[in-house]
Amino acid sequence: MSVSASIQQLAAAPALERANPFIRKLERLGELSAEDRMLLATITADVIRVEAGADLLPGEPTAGLLVILEGFACRYILRPGGSRQITSYMVPGDHCDAREPLGVVNPVGTLSACTVAFVSRETIFAIIRAGGAIAQAIRMTTLIEDATLRQWLVNIGRRASDERFAHLFCELYTRLRAVGLANVDSFRMPMTQFDLGDTMGLSYVHVNRTLQSLRQQQLITLKGRVLTILDLRGLQALGEFDPGYLTVRGRPAAFSLR
Amino acid sequence: MSVSASIQQLAAAPALERANPFIRKLERLGELSAEDRMLLATITADVIRVEAGADLLPGEPTAGLLVILEGFACRYILRPGGSRQITSYMVPGDHCDAREPLGVVNPVGTLSACTVAFVSRETIFAIIRAGGAIAQAIRMTTLIEDATLRQWLVNIGRRASDERFAHLFCELYTRLRAVGLANVDSFRMPMTQFDLGDTMGLSYVHVNRTLQSLRQQQLITLKGRVLTILDLRGLQALGEFDPGYLTVRGRPAAFSLR
DNA sequence: CGGAACGTTGATGTATCTCAAGTGGGGTGG
DNA sequence: CCACCCCACTTGAGATACATCAACGTTCCG
Numbered sequence: 001m002s003v004s005a006s007i008q009q010l011a012a013a014p015a016l017e018r019a020n021p022f023i024r025k026l027e028r029l030g031e032l033s034a035e036d037r038m039l040l041a042t043i044t045a046d047v048i049r050v051e052a053g054a055d056l057l058p059g060e061p062t063a064g065l066l067v068i069l070e071g072f073a074c075r076y077i078l079r080p081g082g083s084r085q086i087t088s089y090m091v092p093g094d095h096c097d098a099r100e101p102l103g104v105v106n107p108v109g110t111l112s113a114c115t116v117a118f119v120s121r122e123t124i125f126a127i128i129r130a131g132g133a134i135a136q137a138i139r140m141t142t143l144i145e146d147a148t149l150r151q152w153l154v155n156i157g158r159r160a161s162d163e164r165f166a167h168l169f170c171e172l173y174t175r176l177r178a179v180g181l182a183n184v185d186s187f188r189m190p191m192t193q194f195d196l197g198d199t200m201g202l203s204y205v206h207v208n209r210t211l212q213s214l215r216q217q218q219l220i221t222l223k224g225r226v227l228t229i230l231d232l233r234g235l236q237a238l239g240e241f242d243p244g245y246l247t248v249r250g251r252p253a254a255f256s257l258r
Numbered sequence: 259m260s261v262s263a264s265i266q267q268l269a270a271a272p273a274l275e276r277a278n279p280f281i282r283k284l285e286r287l288g289e290l291s292a293e294d295r296m297l298l299a300t301i302t303a304d305v306i307r308v309e310a311g312a313d314l315l316p317g318e319p320t321a322g323l324l325v326i327l328e329g330f331a332c333r334y335i336l337r338p339g340g341s342r343q344i345t346s347y348m349v350p351g352d353h354c355d356a357r358e359p360l361g362v363v364n365p366v367g368t369l370s371a372c373t374v375a376f377v378s379r380e381t382i383f384a385i386i387r388a389g390g391a392i393a394q395a396i397r398m399t400t401l402i403e404d405a406t407l408r409q410w411l412v413n414i415g416r417r418a419s420d421e422r423f424a425h426l427f428c429e430l431y432t433r434l435r436a437v438g439l440a441n442v443d444s445f446r447m448p449m450t451q452f453d454l455g456d457t458m459g460l461s462y463v464h465v466n467r468t469l470q471s472l473r474q475q476q477l478i479t480l481k482g483r484v485l486t487i488l489d490l491r492g493l494q495a496l497g498e499f500d501p502g503y504l505t506v507r508g509r510p511a512a513f514s515l516r
Numbered sequence: 517c518g519g520a521a522c523g524t525t526g527a528t529g530t531a532t533c534t535c536a537a538g539t540g541g542g543g544t545g546g
Numbered sequence: 547c548c549a550c551c552c553c554a555c556t557t558g559a560g561a562t563a564c565a566t567c568a569a570c571g572t573t574c575c576g
Contacts, residue, residue, distance in 0.1 A: 077412045080498050085412040102405050104502035142400075147360050149407045150345040154335045156415045157343045157459030161532080192554065201415030203533055208556060240338050244362035419564075450522065461565055466524060482573095 020044060021093030021179040022067050022117075028178060029144075029248060030137035039127075040134065044069065044117035052190070056108040056116060057098060064121030067095040071114030072190050075106050076198065086199040088149060089172070093179040095119075095141070112190035140248055147245035156201045159240075161210040162217075164200045166239030169220065169227060174243045186228040275299055279351030279437040280325050280375075286436060287402075287506060288395035297385075298392065302327065302375035310448070314366040314374060315356060322379030325353040329372030330448050333364050334456065344457040346407060347430070351437040353399070370448035398506055405503035414459045417498075419468040420475075422458045424497030427478065427485060432501045444486040 018024065023040045026032060032040075044067050050056065056066060056073060073090040087106070090096065096108060098118065128135045148171070155164045172189065176182035193211070197204040214220050219235045221228045229235055275281050281298045284290060290298075302325050308314065314324060314331060331348040345364070348354065354366060356376065386393045406429070413422045430447065434440035451469070455462040472478050477493045479486045487493055 075408070077408060079412065079416060083416050085415045087408040087411050102401055102503050102505070102507060104405065104500060106405065106408060143360055146404065146407070147362065147364065149404070149411070150333070150335060150364060153345050153407070153411060153414065154337065154343040156411065158337060158341050194554080204554095205534080205556085206532055209532090212556090242362060245360055247360070249360055452522080462522095463524090463566080464564055467564090470524085 018180075021069060021091075021181070022095065024179045025093035025141070026134060026137040029140040030133040032133050032137070036132065036134050043119050043123055047115050047117050050110055050114050050116060052110050052112045052114075054110045056110065056114075057105070064098060064124040065095050065119035066098045066108065067117040067119060068092055069115040069117055072111040073108055073114055073116075074111055074191075074195070074199075075108050077106060084198045085201065086195065088145065088152070089199070091172070091175055091179070092181060095138075111195055143248075144246055151245055161200070161202055161206060162213050163239055164202075165196075165207075165210055165214060166219065166235045167241050168200070168239070169229065170232075170236050170239050170241035170243070171246070172227075173229060173232075174246055178246075185230070185232070186226055188225060189222070189227045190225050276438075278302065279327060279349075279439065280353065282437045283351035283399070284392060284395040287398040288391040290391050290395070294390065294392050301377045301381055305373050305375050308368055308372050308374060310368050310370045310372075312368045314368065314372075315363070322356060322382040323353050323377035324356045324366065325375040325377060326350055327373040327375055330369040331366055331372055331374075332369055332449075332453070332457075333366050335364060342456045343459065344453065346403065346410070347457070349430070349433055349437070350439060353396075369453055401506075402504055409503055419458070419460055419464060420471050421497055422460075423454075423468055423472060424477065424493045425499050426454075426457065426497070427487065428490075428494050428497050428499035428501070429504070430485075431487060431490075432504050436504075443488070443490070444484055446483060447480070447485045448483050 020041055022044050023032070023037050026040065027037065047069060052071075068090045070092055073094075074086045075088045075090070075096065076084050076086045078084050089111075090108070099121075128138070151167070151171070155167050159167065173182055173187060176187045181187060191199075192204075193207045194204045196202075197207045200207070202210070211220075211222055215222070217234070217238075219229070219231050219238065221230065235241070275295050278299055280302050281290070281295050284298065285295065305327060310329075326348045328350055331352075332344045333346045333348070333354065334342050334344045336342050347369075348366070357379075386396070409425070409429070413425050417425065431440055431445060434445045439445060449457075450462075451465045452462045454460075455465045458465070460468070469478075469480055473480070475492070475496075477487070477489050477496065479488065493499070
């Protein structure tokens with residue numbers, strides 16, 4: 001063993017924390033202590049690997065929190081006729097409540113192979129009860145999710161197809177950058193055009209034509225599931241994208257009503 | 259003063275509670291004690307009257323909770339070009355957080371004249387902290403709102419215009435019945451066809467034609483801002499409406515992650 | 517009685533859907 | 547290593563739901 005190897009080993013724990021997108025996300029939303037980060041690393045250490053196109057819920061009946069560590073998942077609703085509406089994307093670092101307290105289920109499916117952690121109900125309740133920085137950060141995520149959902153409503157309800165994708169790509173770019181999963185101008189986007197259609201309320205044929213239009217407008221390239229943003233300003237302008245809804249304003253309040 | 263007058267006075271407090279839609283809504287979502295109901299009546303006693311077309315936020319900078327007691331309001335998002343997307347309706351009994359912790363505002367506007375109560379941040383925080391039935395019920399409302407938003411996404415993203423309205427009318431009927439503001443087959447629906455268009459992502463002209471289609475299908479009548487449901491089963495079938503997302507399943511969990 | 521806001525109707529344009537037939541690439545089995 | 551296959555992507559043509567523009571009717575209120 002060389003000296004450099006032992007140095008690497010010493011640095012291993014913080015490096016793992018940096019690689020854990022759940023920690024990376026939450027530390028932007030609250031002042032996490034070293035213990036908080038350690039705790040988050042511990043409770044998400046037990047992971048499951050699932051393939052693309054799998055349903056994650058209802059899975060573990062006693063589970064409290066489902067955390068995506070790698071890959072893309074989504075929440076969706078199926079219509080009786082079979083058509084599907086994706087209601088949110090879950091990218092690494094995102095989580096959702098694995099309970100179903102309402103009389104209707106909102107399934108979670110994978111859009112790519114995923115690494116997922118389940119945090120038990122008892123564990124997460126204890127953390128929430130303690131009311132520390134983690135609890136605060138998790139409350140912030142629910143506000144951001146709510147705002148994101150409302151933005152999607154504007155997107156689908158009021159914007160033309162190319163504007164919808166411009167907005168979506170800007171949102172994904174921002175979210176993925178926040179957890180270190182986007183390069184300067186590109187990121188991996190594993191969903192199919194079929195999935196994109198179910199996200200935007202469009203047919204997959206029209207998705208294809210819209211993407212071609214965005215390519216022709218010199219805004220993006222998309223090849224082999226890698227999206228490259230050629231003109232970020234242009235894409236933001238077309239999608240009317242303002243990242244404000246994805247970030248907390250100033251110091252987060254000590255309490256949230258949720 | 260007659261005897262009957264004093265009897266009426268004796269009965270006044272419970273009668274007021276029954277008339278308070280905030281209490282009526284929350285008591286369906288948690289086991290409120292008599293003290294809880296009294297407390298809710300007290301904290302919403304200080305009301306403001308606002309006309310239609312007014313903005314409610316940002317209004318009281320220190321406010322914690324905005325509660326609609328009479329009338330319809332909505333949350334909406336304006337696009338730079340001026341077009342509007344309504345992201346949720348607020349009917350009597352509904353509330354929202356009057357804070358704006360995110361870097362983007364989501365205004366609340368009235369769709370009719372409204373009676374509104376502001377509950378101070380300190381008051382509501384104390385209630386949330388105490389963790390009683392009221393806190394529990396309020397947490398449930400956020401779950402229901404989230405589920406409702408996702409249903410709207412399906413509505414706008416995947417359903418034809420007549421199906422959208424069928425779903426919306428079923429939802430409103432269910433919500434208004436829960437607070438005693440719908441008759442057996444009709445309720446007051448004060449928004450204009452313009453507002454309905456901004457809700458469903460449709461032009462107001464198409465709203466008008468869609469409503470005519472629903473009338474022609476013998477499903478509803480709509481005159482003078484009163485919607486009458488002629489065929490509830492038919493309307494539910496057309497809108498694929500399942501009220502499950504508006505109700506808690508079984509006994510609400512003692513804790514919610516939110 | 518007049519005006520403003522809301523609702524209705526018609527004509528025309530267009531974004532998006534549906535149906536249908538390819539193309540391309542990456543994995544698998546022979 | 548090649549052939550094949552499957553799945554995603556692409557392209558074309560025709561249908562349609564919805565938007566836009568413009569005019570007119572109606573109701574309500576001052």
